[in-house]
Structures are given as C-alpha cells and as structure tokens.
Amino acid sequence: MVRIPTLCCIVAATTIVSAYDTTFGFDGEPQIENRTIDEIYEAALAEGGIVTVWHGGDETDQQDGLKQEFEARFPNITLNITVDVSKYHDGNIDRQLATGGVYVDSVILQTLHDYPRWDNEGALLHYLPLDFYSIQPSFREIRGAWYGVSVFGWSFLWNKNKVSEGPKEFEDVLKPEFKDKLVLTYPNDDDAVLYAFDLIMQQYGYEWFEKLLAQNPRWVRGTATPVTLLSQSNSTSAVSFTSGVGLTPPDSIGLAFPTKGLFVTWPQRAAILKDAPHPEGAKLLHNYLLSKEHQSSLSSWSVRSDVSAPGGYADLADIPSTNPNGFEGFMANRERVERLKLFFEDKIGTPQGLSPLKDDL
Structure with missing residues (x-):
C-alpha cells in the first residue's frame, strides 16, 4: 500500500529547515577581508x-546614536536597527532559521551561548573583518563566526545629589543609609544580572542576600531602568549595582567598581547570518564597529587590544576583580541558569511590570 503524504506534511517538509551538525562538512574556512x-x-x-x-x-x-553615526559616516546607507531583549531576539532568529525566512543581516546579542549553537547549525558566516586580529583573542572565534564588538558591565552607581557617598564594595549596600534607596533589576529577568548575583552570593554567602532583602530594594525590569530612576529628582531610588553607564558617567552620577568583590563584564557578540540578504551591508557595519575610529570613541573598555580604556581606567585584562570571559561559561550551563532563576523567583517573585521596552521609564 502506497501512502500519499498529506498537504500539511508536504508543507512542513518544504518550509522547515532542520538544524544539523556541520562538523564533517569541513567547510569552515573563513572569508578574509582584504578590501578597504x-x-x-x-x-x-x-x-x-x-x-x-x-x-x-x-x-x-x-x-539611535549608532544609527545616526553610521548613516552619517556612510551616506545613502540605511541602518535598520531593532533593539529588544536578547532572550526574545534569539528565539525569533531561531524562527527565521527554522523556516528559511532569514531577513536579518547582523545579530548583536547578550546571549553568548547562542553563537556556538548557531555556528554548529551552519547559520553563521565565517568572516574575518579588517581589524580581526586587533580584537582581544578570547573575544573572537578563530574562524570569525562571531566576535565581541563592545564591552558591557555592571558598576556601582549612585546619584550624588541623593547620597553623600556611594558603595565601593558589595557589603556597603547593606549600610543603613541605603535602606529604601536601592533600585535593582530582577535577577530572574536578565541573565547578566543573574550572573552578578551568583558571583556575589558565591563570595559573600546567602546571608548577604537576606540582609539585602531587609534593605527593601525596589525591583525593576530592564538594566537601563535603574539609571533612569537614579536620575529622576522625584524618585527615592539613589543607588544601584545592576546597571552600567560605561566609564564616563554624567556629572550627577557616581561610579565605582569593587576591588574585593567580583563584578560582571562581557564582550557583546556580533555575527553575520550566512543567509543574510545584505551581507555586504553587514560587513560594512562590522568593519566600522571594530575600527579604531569607532572603538576609540566608546565610553567603555574596547574589544581591541590596541585601544586604551577612557578616563584613566586600567585595561580590562589588568583588573583582577572581573573576568569578561566568565559570562560565556555561565550562560552555556542553561540548566543551572534556569535553576537559579527559579530560586530567585521563589524569594522575590516573578518580574512585575511591562517590558522595559514598553514602559515609560
């Protein structure tokens, strides 16, 4: 008896692209950029x-600043850039890859664990931009499947008009003067914040967290939200350690990094999708992002080894209290990450409020 496939089976077979391991294709040689x-x-x-x-x-x-800068530098090029939480972007990238409907050229995300998976599925272009070897070696995949283009990290931040002195170590946030003045991002809503709490509590113990809760912190969604609230004169929020403003904060904001405690930094990764509809546009963007011209203008550490940190800060490699490569290992252990999220959900509840992209803060 011959079985005739149903229409739904035919559609499924022709529109869904299965992931596969590209190891034995032996076709990983990168494109090496030699044009200006x-x-x-x-x-x-x-x-x-x-x-x-x-x-x-x-x-x-x-x-928005990158869009304006890039389009001014390269007239008649349009940079369509959509910002969303990385953990939402990656699922929608997976959907494009699964259906064969790729319409995004470049992905620049916090979800570092996605890049090796996408590369293993054959989804990423192996491409070495002009300044590839100026990137810190641990920030780049050897065949150019991905590479860091900017360094993110969390610091102690405080409004100088609301507190006389901000915290310098994680024990300091437990001081009585900071009670009811802390604003913190839900650790069970952002993996980089979750990693920060993991580092702190591995070092200072669970008792530190119990004392933190006694400080009555305000929990918010989004890592930009604490900075917004710190800056508002009508907000009681005055101190945070789950956000960052780079190394050159506004005059009203104090900034410090712990020297005894461990703080979070990581290189935000970029990759070009192999089926990108505009690969040359993506290559132009990536070459510009990695150029000395652009990297020297950033207010944080550079992913390049030949660009010094602004503001007289030490190079990232010379700071013993942070490991920018540690976040990748944390993100790769998804089982542990999910267990930690549930732990914090039990202690502080599920993240409340609108997505930070939809709220008015």
Whole structure:
C-alpha cells in the first residue's frame, strides 16, 4: 500500500529547515577581508544600501546614536536597527532559521551561548573583518563566526545629589543609609544580572542576600531602568549595582567598581547570518564597529587590544576583580541558569511590570 503524504506534511517538509551538525562538512574556512572600508562601502551601496540589525537591549532608543553615526559616516546607507531583549531576539532568529525566512543581516546579542549553537547549525558566516586580529583573542572565534564588538558591565552607581557617598564594595549596600534607596533589576529577568548575583552570593554567602532583602530594594525590569530612576529628582531610588553607564558617567552620577568583590563584564557578540540578504551591508557595519575610529570613541573598555580604556581606567585584562570571559561559561550551563532563576523567583517573585521596552521609564 502506497501512502500519499498529506498537504500539511508536504508543507512542513518544504518550509522547515532542520538544524544539523556541520562538523564533517569541513567547510569552515573563513572569508578574509582584504578590501578597504571604502571599497566595502561601495559594495554595500551596489547591494542596495541597507543593513538590518537586531541588537540586544532594553530601551528602544539605545542604538539611535549608532544609527545616526553610521548613516552619517556612510551616506545613502540605511541602518535598520531593532533593539529588544536578547532572550526574545534569539528565539525569533531561531524562527527565521527554522523556516528559511532569514531577513536579518547582523545579530548583536547578550546571549553568548547562542553563537556556538548557531555556528554548529551552519547559520553563521565565517568572516574575518579588517581589524580581526586587533580584537582581544578570547573575544573572537578563530574562524570569525562571531566576535565581541563592545564591552558591557555592571558598576556601582549612585546619584550624588541623593547620597553623600556611594558603595565601593558589595557589603556597603547593606549600610543603613541605603535602606529604601536601592533600585535593582530582577535577577530572574536578565541573565547578566543573574550572573552578578551568583558571583556575589558565591563570595559573600546567602546571608548577604537576606540582609539585602531587609534593605527593601525596589525591583525593576530592564538594566537601563535603574539609571533612569537614579536620575529622576522625584524618585527615592539613589543607588544601584545592576546597571552600567560605561566609564564616563554624567556629572550627577557616581561610579565605582569593587576591588574585593567580583563584578560582571562581557564582550557583546556580533555575527553575520550566512543567509543574510545584505551581507555586504553587514560587513560594512562590522568593519566600522571594530575600527579604531569607532572603538576609540566608546565610553567603555574596547574589544581591541590596541585601544586604551577612557578616563584613566586600567585595561580590562589588568583588573583582577572581573573576568569578561566568565559570562560565556555561565550562560552555556542553561540548566543551572534556569535553576537559579527559579530560586530567585521563589524569594522575590516573578518580574512585575511591562517590558522595559514598553514602559515609560
């Protein structure tokens, strides 16, 4: 008896692309860029002058500055950049890959564990930009499947007009003067914040967390939200350690990094999808992001080994209280991450409020 496949089976077979292990394809040799950035620009213009990027973040306007800067530097190129929480972006990237409907060119996300998986599925372009070997070696995949383009991290932040002196170590946030003044991102809503709490509590113990809860912190969604609340004169929030403003904060904001405690930094990764509709536009963007011109203008540490930190800060490799490569290992252990999320959900509840991209903070 011959079975005739139903229409739904035919549709499923023709529209869903299964993930596969590319190990034995032995086709991992990268494209090595040897053109000037002006020549890449001309190629991007000939391609249509468009590049579509999905960027991790928690405020819709966080990359407006990059869009303006890039489009001014490269006239007639349109940078379509969409900011959303990385843990939501990655699932929608998976959907594009699964259906064969890729329309995003470049992905720049906090979910570091996604990149090796996507590469194993054959989804990423192996491409070495012009300044590839200027990137810190541990921040780049050897065949150019991905590489860091910016360094993010959390610091102690406080409003100088609300407290006379901010915390310098994690024990300091337990001081009586900070009671009812702490604003913190839910650790069970953001994996980088979760990693920070894991580091702190591994070092200071669960008792530290119990004392923190006694301080009555305000829990919020999004890592940009604490900075917004610190800056509002009508808000009682004055201190945070689950956010970052780089190394050159506004005049009203104090900033410090612990020297005894461990703090979180990581290189935000970028990759070009192999089936990107505008690969030349994506290459132009990545070459620009990694250029000395752009990296020298950033207010944080650079992913390049030949660009010094601003503000007289030590190079990231010379700071013993942070390990920018540790976050990748934390993110890769998804079982442990999920167990930690449930632990904190039990202690402080599920994250409350609108997505930080939809609230008015």
